[in-house]
Amino acid sequence: MKEFNAIAIGCMAIFAGFCASFFFIGSEEGLNKIMEEYYISFPLRFIAFTLFGLLWFTPLLILNFIINKFFKPKTSIVGLIKLGVVVISIGSLVGTSVFYFGLF
Numbered sequence: 001m002k003e004f005n006a007i008a009i010g011c012m013a014i015f016a017g018f019c020a021s022f023f024f025i026g027s028e029e030g031l032n033k034i035m036e037e038y039y040i041s042f043p044l045r046f047i048a049f050t051l052f053g054l055l056w057f058t059p060l061l062i063l064n065f066i067i068n069k070f071f072k073p074k075t076s077i078v079g080l081i082k083l084g085v086v087v088i089s090i091g092s093l094v095g096t097s098v099f100y101f102g103l104f
Contacts, residue, residue: 001067001075008060009084013091016053020045020095038100046096053088060084 024031034041061084064075 001064001073005060005064005075005080005083009057009087012053012056012060012084013087015056015091016049016088017091017095017098019052020049020092021098024099035100042096042100045099046092049092049095050089053092054085057084057088 061077061080064077064080068074068077
């Protein structure tokens, strides 16, 4: 189960980073405005896509909780939450950095 959790969390982080780096719904003028005011919009975009990634992380937590309830091999839910939050946050930070600074 640890391997599945690691792969699933990695995929969620990549997905959150991809969405943060390439998606913008708005006009060109709106894009220019948030690019000029990046010191305000950068943290907001980072937080928003981190929460978006954590939204996809919730079913994995529920699945692990159910498996822990019925089977013997226990997965640490607290450790899984810590790992998920850190990895998804890093993915979102990288994606947001790519959006604002055009690293790729």
